[in-house]
Amino acid sequence: MAEATASSISKPVKTPAPRASAWRDILNTLTIPVLAIFTALIVSGFIIAFTAPTVLTLLPNFWEHPFQLIGAMWDTVITAYAALLQGAFGDWGAILAGFQEWIATGDATDLFRALRDPFESLVAATPYIFTGLAVAVGFKGGLFNIGVEGQLFAGAIASAWVGFNIEGLPWFIHLPLALLAGLLAGAVWAGIAGVLKATRGVNEVINTIMLNYIMFLFTDWLLSESGPMRGSAGAPRTPEIYPSAYLPRVLPDPVRFHWGFFLAVGAVFFVYWFLWKTTVGFEIRTVGASPTAAKYAGIAVGRIFVLTMGLSGSLAGLAGANELLGLNHYMVAAFSPGYGFDAIALALLGKSNPFGVLASALLFGALRNGATRMQSLASVPVDIISVMQALIIAFIAAPEIVRWIYRLRVPTQKEQEVFARGWGG
Secondary structure, eight states, rough: OHHHHHHHSSOOOOOHHHHHHHHHHHHHHHHHHHHHHHHHHHHHHHHHHHHHHHHHHGGGGGTTHHHHHHHHHHHHHHHHHHHHHHHHHOHHHHHHHHHHHHHHOOHHHHHHHHHHHHHHHHHHHHHHHHHHHHHHHHHHTOOOOOHHHHHHHHHHHHHHHHHOOOOOOOHHHHHHHHHHHHHHHHHHHHHHHHHHHHHOOHHHHHHHHHHHHHHHHHHHHHTTTTTTOOOOOSSOOOOOGGGGGOOOBBBBBTTBBBBHHHHHHHHHHHHHHHHHSSSSHHHHHHHOOHHHHHTTTTTHHHHHHHHHHHHHHHHHHHHHHHHIIIISSBBBBBBOOSSSHHHHHHHHHHHOOOHHHHHHHHHHHHHHHHHHHHHHHOOOOTHHHHHHHHHHHHHOOOHHHHHHHHHOOOOOHHHHHHHHSSOOO
């Protein structure tokens, strides 16, 4: 009996395989964001249904014709989301027809016209990738960089100046020089807040907000009638940059997809490598987790603050350079529709992970591009997309609501600690 007891005690306990454990962690990480997006789509569907003119006219007579009202609501939501998907990912029937015509006749005009919508979603996602990475890097270093919008403007201004002032260079010199100018301008503008944080302990949130206003007003002065960067076209804009500074298009018109998207994806891999595979990246994440512990470990916390803000600003500056060199080819006063502010939501949705930010940016780019088609085909206001994005972030920020709706288990204390470190993840 004693031998049996001893053998049962010494029997090894089976542990889950590392690969299975890794997949389980990935599944647990993705569950809340996926369910948050799904829930936001459902809630937005009700908003679309109850704001449609056809539904509002039937609403007073609900008790007389309830099924007619429910049918109108269903048709409205289906039409709206079908238009959203078509605008975001294209009309694949038209794409297939265009492809067949290209094979039969050699004329690819209809094919490229049909491909415009899906590639336009990637074009819209490109600045989101850069700005989302900028905020995520700040979060990883324990800093809240709200100045991404101003740093984007700084990068665009510097790239524009290099683009239209330097003439006669080949593209393989002029284009990298314009990109480098945007990168450095964003890094310097964000570095101001980093230096003040490191040397005087000034809150970076206040600094970056003030720097935003300074950059916006500085841009207005540069493009005013007496401004030094005002072009001759009469409108408040800079001269157009030389073609040698253009980011080249991947496909011909009317597709606007350019190489800036691949530059943004490359930035995703670089940020991941830098933060998780280098000593400096480890120091940034350590300071973000606990500046006090990092200081006792011998890390120069002030230097890391400056470096983190500089890296964050350089990514934001690249976002501005990308938009100017790849799409607009000149700088205007209302240059950005708010990419820098939307980036905060992107970093939160992506858990401050570079690949999470990439997925979030692709989602937001598809929503932004599909909103135009949804408005034209289904008469649904574009503002509904902003509501949808806000609902996604709200459910991400309040995961307990999602767990309560879908009856999910509460994570262990260890899992909660992992996601509670630093800003945004």
